[in-house]
Amino acid sequence: MNRRASPVTRHGTWDDPIVCRCEEVTLSEVVRAIREGYDTLEELKRKLRVGMGPCQGRTCLPLLARILSRETGRPLDEVMEEISIRPPLIPIPFDLWRGR
Amino acid sequence: MKRSADVVIIGAGVTGAALAYELARRGIRDVLIFERKFPCSGASGRCGGGIRQQFTTPHNIRLAMESVNRYETLSEELGVDIEFIQGGYLILAETEEEREAQRKAVALQNELGLPSRLLTPREAKEVLPLLDETTIVSATYCPTDAHANPFRVVEGYLTRARERGVVLEKFTEVVDLEVKEGRIVKVRTSRGDVAPGTVVNAAGAWSREIARMAGVELPNQPIRHEIAITEPVEFFMDVMVISIHNGIYFSQTKEGQIIGGIGDPEEKPGYNISSSLGFLRRYARELLRYVPALGQLSVLRQWAGLYDVTPDAQPVLGPTPGLENFIQANGYSGHGFMIAPAVARHLADYIEKGIVSEILEKLSLERFKEEIRGEAFVVG
Numbered sequence: 001m002n003r004r005a006s007p008v009t010r011h012g013t014w015d016d017p018i019v020c021r022c023e024e025v026t027l028s029e030v031v032r033a034i035r036e037g038y039d040t041l042e043e044l045k046r047k048l049r050v051g052m053g054p055c056q057g058r059t060c061l062p063l064l065a066r067i068l069s070r071e072t073g074r075p076l077d078e079v080m081e082e083i084s085i086r087p088p089l090i091p092i093p094f095d096l097w098r099g100r
Numbered sequence: 101m102k103r104s105a106d107v108v109i110i111g112a113g114v115t116g117a118a119l120a121y122e123l124a125r126r127g128i129r130d131v132l133i134f135e136r137k138f139p140c141s142g143a144s145g146r147c148g149g150g151i152r153q154q155f156t157t158p159h160n161i162r163l164a165m166e167s168v169n170r171y172e173t174l175s176e177e178l179g180v181d182i183e184f185i186q187g188g189y190l191i192l193a194e195t196e197e198e199r200e201a202q203r204k205a206v207a208l209q210n211e212l213g214l215p216s217r218l219l220t221p222r223e224a225k226e227v228l229p230l231l232d233e234t235t236i237v238s239a240t241y242c243p244t245d246a247h248a249n250p251f252r253v254v255e256g257y258l259t260r261a262r263e264r265g266v267v268l269e270k271f272t273e274v275v276d277l278e279v280k281e282g283r284i285v286k287v288r289t290s291r292g293d294v295a296p297g298t299v300v301n302a303a304g305a306w307s308r309e310i311a312r313m314a315g316v317e318l319p320n321q322p323i324r325h326e327i328a329i330t331e332p333v334e335f336f337m338d339v340m341v342i343s344i345h346n347g348i349y350f351s352q353t354k355e356g357q358i359i360g361g362i363g364d365p366e367e368k369p370g371y372n373i374s375s376s377l378g379f380l381r382r383y384a385r386e387l388l389r390y391v392p393a394l395g396q397l398s399v400l401r402q403w404a405g406l407y408d409v410t411p412d413a414q415p416v417l418g419p420t421p422g423l424e425n426f427i428q429a430n431g432y433s434g435h436g437f438m439i440a441p442a443v444a445r446h447l448a449d450y451i452e453k454g455i456v457s458e459i460l461e462k463l464s465l466e467r468f469k470e471e472i473r474g475e476a477f478v479v480g
Contacts, residue, residue: 040138042138042141043138043139046140046145046251047251047255052400052401053400054331054400056400056401084403086375086401086402086403087375087401087402088380088399088401088402091330091331091398091399091400092398092399093395093396093397093398093399094330094384094387094388094394094395094396094397094398094399095384095388095395095396097380097381097383097384097399098381098384098385098388098395099381
């Protein structure tokens with residue numbers, strides 16, 4: 001079973017940086033989705049796959065929360081509270097789950 | 101918020117979205133969808149995305165066949181790539197009884213025109229080369245079964261519906277239904293009241309609670325099902341695999357991730373959707389028994405959703421006896437995503453033209469009359 005190589009396929013620019021590195025989603029894509037009405041973190045995840053890659057949002061969710069708070073005017077705490085944390089938090093192979 | 105609507109749909113899962121689109125397409129555009137959270141926040145956004153036609157009751161088979169027919173061209177129709185992969189479903193069996201059940205199922209399916217067939221273990225391995233064929237006694241395969249991405253399907257339906265005038269009110273909870281002279285005359289929500297023409301109960305596992313607001317008892321029960329997704333790997337299987345022996349299912353998404361889960365026969369009805377370690381252990385054990393090569397593949401994330409299960413594992417569809425403007429569209433028992441496009445058509449035919457199709461007649465709430473009485477004795 002070959003792990004899919006995950007080469008960098010997109011680069012951000014100074015004006016439009018990558019926000020979610022796993023799924024290679026840029027700032028302008030996030031802002032556009034928010035303005036289309038995907039205005040909670042859970043909706044953004046489903047729309048753009050942000051936070052759903054191997055890092056499980058550890059890198060991008062704080063950034064996304066700030067962008068969302070700025071775009072919607074809602075307090076950062078409130079935006080962050082809406083995230084559902086899903087185990088196992090770090091990738092763990094099936095062999096280990098099965099046990100011996 | 102609007103004060104009235106021709107059609108009020110409760111729930112923005114795949115059923116509500118598909119129906120809103122189907123109605124709008126036919127010119128019924130005064131449609132209001134109430135969603136307690138956001139689209140796809142319930143079972144539609146938590147399911148495995150399978151689209152199976154290999155069922156064992158004629159109604160389920162027919163609804164699924166009609167749906168596949170729609171799904172095949174849905175990306176084009178909605179202008180959204182729904183990530184439809186028509187690689188068939190391989191259903192595994194491990195005992196002689198299960199093989200006999202498969203033989204009967206295939207006979208019924210073939211009679212209804214479905215191209216499913218019974219396979220030997222060796223033939224099953226040809227469909228899925230990584231399968232350890234010594235674990236099974238037989239399999240069935242239907243090449244036109246498929247899987248797709250539920251987020252994209254719901255997004256596509258809702259986008260096209262809203263372009264035509266459908267209004268979605270998210271984070272708006274229905275709190276009561278006011279009944280007068282055999283009709284629902286008011287839908288009360290957390291954000292105001294609406295006078296409805298027709299009300300559609302597409303609230304998934306919460307449909308029973310919604311129905312109760314109008315004094316209607318549904319026999320549906322919420323049952324938790326857990327699911328997990330892995331990191332992406334090279335695309336190696338377009339077929340979706342399930343087993344009637346242990347209830348496992350798994351497929352590979354367009355992104356390359358393996359998504360799957362396994363039912364727990366011990367699960368008690370309730371609204372618990374927490375994730376458990378026991379599930380992952382059981383899923384890993386059964387998955388690796390069938391496909392040992394996946395051992396090094398890492399699980400990224402697990403979650404759970406609720407099946408809305410009826411006593412006969414078939415949906416409750418159509419008008420409610422005694423409340424003619426209250427339409428049920430629930431009780432999918434884990435198969436709502438598979439049959440939503442067909443369900444939307446049957447319900448739209450009823451709402452638009454008053455046509456009660458044979459399917460709606462057979463799957464009406466009416467069929468549980470006797471059973472509900474029986475069950476009431478057990479509980480009470």
